[in-house]
Amino acid sequence: MTPVIAARRRAIGTSAAAYEAGATRPIRLLTFSTLYPNATQPHHGVFVENRLRHLVASSEASSTVLAPVPWFPWTSPHFGRWARYAGIPGQESRHGLTVHHPRFLALPRLGMLTGPTSLYQAARVALRRLLAQGLRFDAIDAHYLYPDGVAAVRLGQEFGLPVVLTARGSDTSQLPRYRLPRRAIGWAIGQADALIAVSEGLKEGLVALGAPPEKVTVLRNGVDLEAFRPPACRDSSRTALGLGSQPVLLSVGHLIERKGHHLVIRALPQLPDHHLLIVGEGPEREALQAEARKLGVAGRVRFEGPQPHSRLPHYYGAADALVLASSREGWANVLLEAMACGTPVVASPAWGSREAVRAPEAGLVLDQASPDAIAAGIRTLLSNPPDRAATRRYAEGFGWDETTAGQLAVFRQVLA
Template sequence: MTTLYPSAARPNHGVFVENRLRHLLAGGEATSTVLAPVPWFPSRSPRFGAWAAFASVPEVEERHGIAVHHPRYLALPGVGMLTNPPALHHALHAAALGLMRSGRTFDAVDGHYLFPDGVAAVWLARRLGLPVVLTARGSDVSLWPHRPLARRLIQGAMARADALIAVSAGLRDGLLELGAPPGKVTVLRNGVDLGLFRPPLQRESARAALGLGEEPVLLSVGLLIERKGHHHVIRALADLPGHRLLILGDGPDRASLASLAERCGVAGRVRFEGAVPHAALPRYYGAADAMVLASSREGWANVLLESMACGTPVVASPAWGSREAVAAPEAGIVLDAADPARIAEGVRRLLAAPPDRAATRAYAERFGWEQTTEGQLALFRRVLRWAA
């Protein structure tokens, strides 16, 4: 269970959770029903923006052969810190009981994101008498614990969970600083779909299809929100004459980022591509010369592996997981800090002597999903033995 899961109305939302689950289930040893709650909202009118998207999420759908249920919970603006954990728990419990009455049985709860999702997942698991595994993913460890109430609830959830997963060693250290017992935390990094994300057969054609010329092309991928750092990349572009920037993603900061590009005098070299379907991302990665990750907080940024799997090296901020994912010259560069000056210098350094794209792809091939899937299965087997 998690609020970070795609739907027909929001196909890119939490796709990294779906991808990990798909690979877990592919071998046939495990089956899963997904409970992915969304806030209740009464109207689908576009004038309500993101809230209207919640109303458009179907109650039940099937994605990649997996049953996905979207129970509604009451999300109250301004007081969500207090109300979201119990509201989520109430919605999840009602949905789980309904499924169990229809004949479904469950062995464990697999919860993603510690707050409020993980807190509600632990409450649900204990109420149903099931073991629970929680996965920490980034800002649930770097951001939410700065709020005293959230910190207490997260620490309580960690103490009551049967096992914890961190998607990077850096994130594991963050969990330990919060008080997680070392023996309870397993590091299982994210992987990359090496079949989907691969270099284009003809890179020149891929660039032409996107309307790109011979100028160096940078990508910045992610939600258009402050912590993703797109504003730093736009400012860096002012010190990178002749370079073009494609920004992939949508979000509340789009207008302010466009205004920033105008003020920096680079608007003619910045293209906002909007929310690109996951399956269409490889053509952008494959056409680019470098992908820039300027995020201030990440557990393990999937965009790094996706870019490298397409043969495109990266310039990455020092967020959690970056040095684990970018650990060789052919992968790219990890910056000491993601400010505009360092980003510009890193791009110049990388593109002055770019790695062989085949070597970048070969590096990424060590990050397939097999090891993570085996680790998950081993962990769930162990947890179920403890519960027995």
């Protein structure tokens, strides 16, 4: 530790001695990520929020959230998704957590190169303001390696705060394919005090990028077993969604290529009696609709648009199977959510799938994500479907308590 950093750590009360002296109080976290829900994007990064909510509910940690958003001056819908950023408040409260949204400059086509510096510059101003208001932090809890993790490590070095980085998926599998992000990610991995991966596969990816294995803790995502439950009456759920007696498949996720919705649509010609509900929104919607028309299955595909989390259990509970065809995932929350509602899954072999689907009552994992493999997997699963109560019991082993305890252990080790 340099003298400058040591001095700053003493000044803001985050040295090891200061933490030990106040060890009976909750760990004070600054949670930092651009992947966090907000008033105009309530589903954006909800997996980060969910994990944090359960951590804070333990009463052994508190958090102030710094969730930067791109700067944009106009709210007119003519500007598409960019207009949503202009409507995000500078500060809001979500589930009892205070969330700050400082603006950073996101340059079209150049964001991959300028992102870390822009994020860091915006965040350091915001953090100085929080400290001036009297807030104090013990550690930075940062999510997503690039650009978020790189900026978080720079913040930690400037303000003398230890940094724990959580890798989420494409930040480990996709972004390192580019030379400059790979170099920056490698630097952040080396400088961070600890690393969290949401699956064993993701840990292997981090180690391949240079992380010492002992520095990486695997903490899977969990599922809210109270929010996601089997419907009291499944027939009523199906009727409310306008579904008949035909087998119903469900595909949930952002409408982008790597989520694989197009592969599920292409499997439908081999499943003539099956209907497909697609929940989500994104830039591929028109292309997916065109694909369904081209294959003559448009009458059996319904695009439900984005749905609030409170509505998802109705869809999971009504479906006969959830199909996840993603090419890349760190840990797909939709798998656990569906199973908690009693619905088995057919999953691609993306990272985390085999860790989440480990028993017949959970569903099955494909050897590859292709239309033929998806159709065959669905036929296999639904020819002898598991008891839905058994699927729910399986999901009950994936609550949040274990993950919360693991996070607390990581932060305490770092602070000690």
